[in-house]
Amino acid sequence: MIGAVSRTQPSQSHWLPAFGLALGTALASTPMAVAAQEADTSEESNQETPHYGAELEGFDYPYPVERFRFTSQRQDLQMAYLDVPAEDPNGQTVVLMHGKNFCAATWQDSIERLNDAGYRVIAPDQIGFCKSSKPEAYQFSFHQLAANTHALLENLDVDDVTVMGHSMGGMLASRYALMYPDDTEQLVLVNPIGLEDWKAMGVPYQSIDETYAAEKQKTAEAIRQYQKSTYYVGEWEPRYDRWVNMLAGMYAGDGGDRVAWNQTLTSDMVFTQPVIHEFDKIQVPTLLLIGEQDNTAIGKGRASDALQKKLGDYEVLGERAADRIPDAELVEFPDLGHSPHIQQPERFHKALFNGLERLNDTDTST
Secondary structure: OOOEEEEOOOOOOOOOOOOOOOOOOOHHHOHHHHHHHHHOOOOHHHOOOOOOOOOOOOOOOOOOOEEEEEEEOOEEEEEEEEEEOOOOOOOOEEEEEOOOOOOHHHHHHHHHHHHHOOOEEEEEOOOOOOOOOOOOOOOOOHHHHHHHHHHHHHHOOOOOEEEEEEOHHHHHHHHHHHHOHHHEEEEEEEOOOOOOOHHHHOOOOOOHHHHHHHHOOOOHHHHHHHHHHHOOOOOOOHHHHHHHHHHHHHHHOOOHHHHHHHHHHHHHHHHHOOOHHHHHHOOOOEEEEEEOOOOOOOOHHHOOHHHHOOOOOHHHHHHHHHHHOOOEEEEEEOOOOOOHHHHOHHHHHHHHHHHHHHHHHHHHHO
């Protein structure tokens, strides 16, 4: 089904502030973020930030963490990952690719539901993130991260997978499907970033040094306020604080400098390596699950006022992406934000499984 659109419910109107810098730059440095921090007096915003290690030591994952040790770019690295088999397997494997402000653990709800449906689930932490190695020097690229993931799957003797990516993970999942079409059965993109080329549209480049300085300013409250606006459409639930503390705890710990440096390098990767221009070359059936109230756009705060109004319009971007990908189906959530699988898990996963069933039917018919 080419560019098919399935709307889950009538659109609801929400006004979202034009938060400037997503992902790679500290929100705390913007006047709006400062005002938001001062205005928020809720109990959860005043809790003490935990301190975790540079590889997220001290933060527990919902499943046993395994490690794939390999050599890349003349150094020994380890990629942490979850490998969760189903009790009643259906013979299919889903590989989950996390976003830039996320980890394998944030897929917890999805892993449980996929397992219940019979899927084996493999969820890695990419190099530079979460419980994986934080190199002092690494040439980060989506090609390299895709190759690392493919090496992990080869080590596990796994192929013919469904690759599912959220946020930055959507860019990585797209690159993986482009590099390894014979090993990718299906592609699922959940509010992927990079559905527009920010630099080509005129967003000014920010140097590595400037990005690092901004990363060093990140706080739990800045992270919380950004996520509230962009991920959850201006609403907050206490259950979201676990994921705020997961991120903030890495910055606050003894290895915070290394964490900030790796976040800086991967921010540059996200800004300078768009995948959208190759969407027409994706050869596998693709499901797009898009919360339309998302407003993520890297470097938005550096853009002109006129350009800011055009950036991060997921109501338009999702449809454009579905039109570019040859065999794509689009499911839209008009009232949800950047993380629909966390914001409304029941509704999201119902749409996910319905979509996977349709993709499976398409594979069988061909």
